[in-house]
Amino acid sequence: MTTTTEAPRRGRPGYDRDGMLAVIVAAFNDHGYDATSLGIIAQRLGLSKSAVYHHFSSKEEMxxxxxxxxxxxxxxxxxxxxxxxxxxxxxxxxxxxxxxxxxxxxxxxxxxxxxxxxxxxxxxxxxxxxxxxxxxxxxxxxxxxxxxxxxxxxxxxxxxxxxxxxxxxxxxxxxxxxxxxxxxxxxxxxxxxxxxxxxxxxxxxx
The missing domain is CATH 1.10.357.10 (Tetracycline Repressor, domain 2)
Incomplete structure (x- = not known):
């Protein structure tokens, strides 16, 4: 049986998931976790909100x-x-x-x-x-x-x-x-x- 390895999910070109997380953490530190909206995160990443949720299930998971x-x-x-x-x-x-x-x-x-x-x-x-x-x-x-x-x-x-x-x-x-x-x-x-x-x-x- 042939097995395949799932490639790491990527966000905006140049980002892997760890790269996305680094951008997200910078937003958390700049605005505070509670005050950082999904809109702020999506804007920082250059992605739509739905695209962000493709990589992370919630802000809590982030x-x-x-x-x-x-x-x-x-x-x-x-x-x-x-x-x-x-x-x-x-x-x-x-x-x-x-x-x-x-x-x-x-x-x-x-x-x-x-x-x-x-x-x-x-x-x-x-x-x-x-x-x-x-x-x-x-x-x-x-x-x-x-x-x-x-x-x-x-x-x-x-x-x-x-x-x-x-x-x-x-x-x-x-x-x-x-x-x-x-x-x-x-x-x-x-x-x-x-x-x-x-x-x-x-x-x-x-």
């Missing part, structure tokens, strides 16, 4: 696919062996490096995630997944404290909030054409967090 870009990438970071095995301070370093790369490489999608207000089921589910990252990083700081790698006067919950606050701020000012690559920026963030929280001063982080 949002879910967009949020998965950031959430899925962050889950891969937290689920990797380097984040789940070994000394807590080294696991924190890996998580920080990965989170910075996600912030840089998935910047529009993380921006969208950070601006959610929880007005729909998809938004609430995404915010729950985001809170799970907060809890997992907090637990790593608790382990670092128990292992003597976190300064005693620093609460793990505060350490988590400060750290993710720093990483999340990258969506506001990082530019792909700027002077630092994501890897260079990740090293700088790790060094900054280590100096402030004393995540194992005895280890070599070069």
């Amino acid at each position: 949002l879910e696919l967009a949020l998965e870009k950031a959430l899925g990438a962050l889950e891969q970071v937290f689920d990797s062996p380097q984040a789940t095995e070994g000394p807590a301070d080294l696991r924190i370093r890996h998580v920080l490096r990965g989170a910075v790369r996600v912030a840089c490489e998935q910047q529009p999608y993380l921006t969208l995630l950070l601006r959610l207000r929880g007005n729909t089921d998809a938004q609430r589910h995404a915010m729950e997944r985001r809170r799970a990252f907060d809890q997992r990083l907090r637990r790593l700081f608790e382990l670092a404290r128990d292992e003597g790698a976190l300064r005693e006067d620093m609460d793990p919950g505060v350490a988590e909030r400060l750290t993710f606050g720093l990483v999340n701020s990258l969506v506001e000012w990082y530019r792909p054409d700027g002077p630092m690559t994501p890897d260079e920026l990740a090293k700088a963030v790790v060094a900054f967090v280590r100096s402030g929280l004393r995540v194992s001063e005895s280890r070599d982080y070069r």
Whole structure:
């Protein structure tokens, strides 16, 4: 029996579905998800409304696919062996490096995630997944404290909030054409967090 592989659906010439999603996310970030109408999306894509619905079943599906870009990438970071095995301070370093790369490489999608207000089921589910990252990083700081790698006067919950606050701020000012690559920026963030929280001063982080 002969099988055929369905070619990726394409929108306006030059767009594949991911390309369309990037344009849609830019519209969401410019206008806010709730205020972005199908008309705005269709105009940005240069398509009719019905043509947009040929590629996406709803605006909610567009949002879910967009949020998965950031959430899925962050889950891969937290689920990797380097984040789940070994000394807590080294696991924190890996998580920080990965989170910075996600912030840089998935910047529009993380921006969208950070601006959610929880007005729909998809938004609430995404915010729950985001809170799970907060809890997992907090637990790593608790382990670092128990292992003597976190300064005693620093609460793990505060350490988590400060750290993710720093990483999340990258969506506001990082530019792909700027002077630092994501890897260079990740090293700088790790060094900054280590100096402030004393995540194992005895280890070599070069």
